[in-house]
Amino acid sequence: MADKRRFDLFADFLVERFSAPRVFDVAGGQGKLNEALTKRGRAVTTFDLRHKHLPVQYAQRIFTLEEPCEAELVVGMHPDGATRIIIQYAAAHRLPFAVVPCCSDNGMPYNPWMRHLAELARESGFTTVEEVKLSMDGRARVIVGEHGPATPATGA
Template identity: 75%
Template sequence: MADKRRFDLFARLISERFHVPRVFDVAGGQGRLNEALTKLGHTVTTFDMRHKHLAVNYACREFTLGEPPETDLVVGMHPDGATRIIIEYAALHRLPFAVVPCCSDNSMPYNPWMRHLAQLARDKGFTSVEDHCLPMEGRARVVLGAFE
């Protein structure tokens, strides 16, 4: 069973670490992270293919590298197969990112996948790459990347 606090905990971390107004929430499911970030004062657009979602700013489409960079930060909470594109998009547009991976998109075990993502961020030019753990049950490790 997933920890019901995960969206609020991740939103709080994002808000404390990145003092930015606009956020892209990639593979955001029903929009619960969007809802939590909006309560903290951010303007959020959630990208996902779900037709049933909360009443939040929602782009019902796949997120691609071609998305206009009308944001200050790219995030993902358990974004499954979109994890890598979050980092690649952020690097392409020199934006910070924060992602809580739940699984790899290539069947790699979890710990090697986390190391791979951190190395991918460094290889893409991020000057600050951190690993943070949210105080919750389940997949709680966050990879954060920024340009200093």
């Protein structure tokens, strides 16, 4: 059974870790993470196909790499098949990401899936890729990817 505190615990982690004022919540279901982050002062847009959702900023569509970049952080709480797109989108726009995977989108067992996602992030150019565990029941491992500071170009 899923931990009912998961959205608040993940929101607390995100607010403590990232100063990002605008957040994309990908495959966010009813918008409970959005609601938790909004209460903590963040501007959040949730992307999902659900018709019934909380009264939060909600884009009722599938999140794609073509989505205009209007956020400083991309996140997902148990985003099922959208886990990879979160990492790919964040890499393409040099944004940090944090995702709590619950299952793979290809039937891969959980631990190999977590290793695969971390490797995907490294291969996508993230200089920091780490795993953090939230203090909750169920799938509580967060994969975080961040880019290091941009290095200035040197002239000859």
